[in-house]
Amino acid sequence: MVPLIILVIVCSLIAGAFGASLSRGSKSSNNGTSTEINKGNREPVKIEINEVDTSKVHTAAEVYAQNVQSTVGITTTITVNYWGYRTNQAAAGSGFIITADGYILTNYHVIEDSNKVTVTMFDDTEYEAKVIGYDESNDIAIIKIEAEGLTPVVLGNSDEINVGDEVVAIGNPLGELTFSLTKGVVSAIDRDVTFSDGVTMKLIQTDCSINSGNSGGALFNMYGEVIGITNAKYSGSSSEASVDNIGFAIPISKVYSIVESIIEKGYISKPYIGVSVLTVDENSTSYGIPAGAGVKEVTKDGPADKAGLMVNDIITAVNGEEISKSDELVAIVAESKVGDELEFSIYRSGEEMILTIEVEEKITSANAADDNQSDESGNYGDEGYQGGYNGGYPFNFEDFFGQFFG
Numbered sequence: 023m024v025p026l027i028i029l030v031i032v033c034s035l036i037a038g039a040f041g042a043s044l045s046r047g048s049k050s051s052n053n054g055t056s057t058e059i060n061k062g063n064r065e066p067v068k069i070e071i072n073e074v075d076t077s078k079v080h081t082a083a084e085v086y087a088q089n090v091q092s093t094v095g096i097t098t099t100i101t102v103n104y105w106g107y108r109t110n111q112a113a114a115g116s117g118f119i120i121t122a123d124g125y126i127l128t129n130y131h132v133i134e135d136s137n138k139v140t141v142t143m144f145d146d147t148e149y150e151a152k153v154i155g156y157d158e159s160n161d162i163a164i165i166k167i168e169a170e171g172l173t174p175v176v177l178g179n180s181d182e183i184n185v186g187d188e189v190v191a192i193g194n195p196l197g198e199l200t201f202s203l204t205k206g207v208v209s210a211i212d213r214d215v216t217f218s219d220g221v222t223m224k225l226i227q228t229d230c231s232i233n234s235g236n237s238g239g240a241l242f243n244m245y246g247e248v249i250g251i252t253n254a255k256y257s258g259s260s261s262e263a264s265v266d267n268i269g270f271a272i273p274i275s276k277v278y279s280i281v282e283s284i285i286e287k288g289y290i291s292k293p294y295i296g297v298s299v300l301t302v303d304e305n306s307t308s309y310g311i312p313a314g315a316g317v318k319e320v321t322k323d324g325p326a327d328k329a330g331l332m333v334n335d336i337i338t339a340v341n342g343e344e345i346s347k348s349d350e351l352v353a354i355v356a357e358s359k360v361g362d363e364l365e366f367s368i369y370r371s372g373e374e375m376i377l378t379i380e381v382e383e384k385i386t387s388a389n390a391a392d393d394n395q396s397d398e399s400g401n402y403g404d405e406g407y408q409g410g411y412n413g414g415y416p417f418n419f420e421d422f423f424g425q426f427f428g
Contacts, residue, residue, distance in 0.1 A: 155388025178247025193239030296324020
């Protein structure tokens with residue numbers, strides 16, 4: 023499991039000032055020698071941009087100028103109980119404006135358990151925000167401020183990024199260094215990252231400097247479009263060397279539909295087939311059993327049940343696309359739309375067959391979004407591909423292999 027730091031800075035409201043840990047400047051003694059400094063006479067460049075032109079590549083300075091007023095700082099107040107004593111704590115994170123009338127996207131863990139959410143704009147204007155909804159399993163939340171005429175970001179397509187693409191992040195590292203920009207590249211895509219609660223997410227890896235307080239901030243491509251939501255950084259254990267420049271962001275394209283559903287419907291609508299799966303790995307081929315996604319559970323009267331899918335079936339392909347592990351199936355279902363008909367290639371008791379499953383809608387409350395259904399999102403909880411094995415096999419050994427060996 024990758025040790026991670028969730029990027030929210032938390033401190034007691036009665037804590038001392040942050041500035042003591044930073045050096046404001048330095049003094050040097052003059053030994054009387056003369057030093058000549060060559061100064062350039064170039065006129066400074068003034069960047070004035072009123073809208074984002076996403077048809078061309080920009081400099082980091084241009085991306086910042088385009089988007090800094092669409093980036094916000096978020097401060098939350100949380101009441102905690104220490105040995106019977108109630109006290110308030112503050113947590114700081116970041117976010118970005120996605121509509122002109124005040125909807126803001128951030129991480130769920132930024133606003134989790136908060137009593138009050140305050141948004142600070144680039145011009146230092148503060149608003150009290152209302153939590154509209156969230157999806158805990160995808161670590162996203164929508165909050166809203168009462169404002170009009172705001173400048174929203176442009177949401178890009180994270181499916182089009184490549185390793186090596188330049189990116190910039192804007193956020194509030196350490197909760198104090200507000201509206202900071204860092205630059206880097208995409209280090210990896212679809213990186214499986216497992217958090218302390220056991221949830222695995224496929225994230226963008228970047229070497230942009232990302233620190234506590236950056237959570238919920240935007241990761242931009244050089245066209246000025248948001249391609250990710252920064253949410254974690256890698257941290258070595260105390261026994262390891264210090265680890266820098268390994269940060270992660272949620273791909274924006276993976277949460278489009280969830281964000282729209284929360285804003286437009288007030289609930290989360292996800293594609294649903296009603297099945298829990300585990301990986302049947304390549305070791306099974308030595309027993310004449312194909313690799314794929316093994317069916318652990320089928321929801322009664324759900325789409326898969328109605329199509330005839332059964333427990334212990336092995337799903338080897340969907341719409342002709344080979345399935346070698348369960349997260350590949352989860353991703354296909356998550357990217358499908360309600361009403362789509364998916365053609366499943368099935369291996370059952372030594373025979374191959376085709377089943378057609380119609381994707382249905384699964385509705386969950388936007389305030390209780392994590393229902394631990396592995397086939398309804400791009401994430402994998404206990405029912406997903408990282409579920410347990412029995413001696414290297416996904417099911418009860420006797421029941422599973424009894425189908426094939428009598």
